[in-house]
Amino acid sequence: MKYLSAATGLALAVSVSALATAEEWSYHGDTGPGYWGSLSEDFAVCSVGTQQSPIDLAGAISASGAAPALMMNSISDVQVSRNAHGVTYSAESVDAGLTLNGIDFTLLQFHFHARSEHHINGEDFPLEVHFVTASEDGALAVVGVMFEEGDAHPDLDALWAAIPAENESGEGPDSLSLERFIPADEPVFRYEGSLTTPPCSEIVSWTVFPTPIEASAEQIQAFTDLVEDNARPVLPAHRRYVLLSD
Numbered sequence: 001m002k003y004l005s006a007a008t009g010l011a012l013a014v015s016v017s018a019l020a021t022a023e024e025w026s027y028h029g030d031t032g033p034g035y036w037g038s039l040s041e042d043f044a045v046c047s048v049g050t051q052q053s054p055i056d057l058a059g060a061i062s063a064s065g066a067a068p069a070l071m072m073n074s075i076s077d078v079q080v081s082r083n084a085h086g087v088t089y090s091a092e093s094v095d096a097g098l099t100l101n102g103i104d105f106t107l108l109q110f111h112f113h114a115r116s117e118h119h120i121n122g123e124d125f126p127l128e129v130h131f132v133t134a135s136e137d138g139a140l141a142v143v144g145v146m147f148e149e150g151d152a153h154p155d156l157d158a159l160w161a162a163i164p165a166e167n168e169s170g171e172g173p174d175s176l177s178l179e180r181f182i183p184a185d186e187p188v189f190r191y192e193g194s195l196t197t198p199p200c201s202e203i204v205s206w207t208v209f210p211t212p213i214e215a216s217a218e219q220i221q222a223f224t225d226l227v228e229d230n231a232r233p234v235l236p237a238h239r240r241y242v243l244l245s246d
C-alpha cells in the first residue's frame with residue numbers, strides 16, 4: 001500500500017490537535033460534552049451535527065464487502081504525548097493502516113478512552129482503543145477495539161509506563177506489534193461518523209470490532225488512575241445505518 005509521507009501525516013495530526021485545544025473543553029461540568037457545541041463556533045457541529053460519534057452499535061444490517069482490509073503490522077520508535085484529555089501514541093516509523101473502498105489510509109496515532117465511547121447493543125466496556133488513520137487527501141478512518149476484563153494484555157504495561165506528566169511528551173516502546181490489538185478475523189461494524197472530541201468534524205469512517213480483547217483489572221485500573229473518564233457519551237444514530245460486514 002502507499003503511505004502518507006510523514007510530513008503530511010504530521011501536519012494533519014497537528015492541525016487536528018491545534019483545533020482541539022483552541023478552546024477549553026472537558027468531560028465534566030459546564031465545559032463537558034453537552035456544552036461543546038456552544039464553547040466555540042468551530043465546535044458547533046458537536047451540538048447540531050447529525051452524524052456524530054460515538055453511537056450505540058445496535059440493529060446492524062449485514063452487508064457484504066463492507067469491511068476494510070486491515071494491515072495493522074508494527075510501528076517503531078513510539079512517541080507518547082499527554083494533555084488534559086488523554087494520552088496519544090504516535091511513531092517515527094509506521095507499517096500500519098488499512099484500505100477502505102479502494103483508498104489507502106496510514107496510521108497517524110492511537111489513543112485510549114476509559115470507559116469505552118462506543119456501546120455495543122447497549123453495553124459499554126471499561127476501555128476502548130482508537131487507531132486513527134488518514135488518507136493522502138485527509139479523509140480519516142478510525143478503528144475501534146473494546147477491552148474487557150480478563151488476562152493481562154502483553155503490551156499495555158509498557159504503554160502505560162511511558163505515559164508522561166500532563167502536557168509533556170516522552171518515548172514509548174522501541175517497537176510494537178499492532179496485531180495484538182486486533183481481534184481475530186470476524187465481522188466488523190462500519191458506519192460514518194465524526195471525531196469524538198471537539199471540533200467533532202463529521203469526516204470519520206468508523207470500523208468497530210464487536211468482540212472485545214482482554215486487559216487485566218490492574219491494567220484497566222492503572223489507566224483510569226491516570227486518565228479519569230475521557231469518554232464522550234453516545235449520540236443518536238439519526239438516519240445512519242450501521243453495517244455488519246460478512
Ligand SMILES: [Zn+2]
Nearest residue numbers: 111113130196
Ligand atoms: Zn478516540
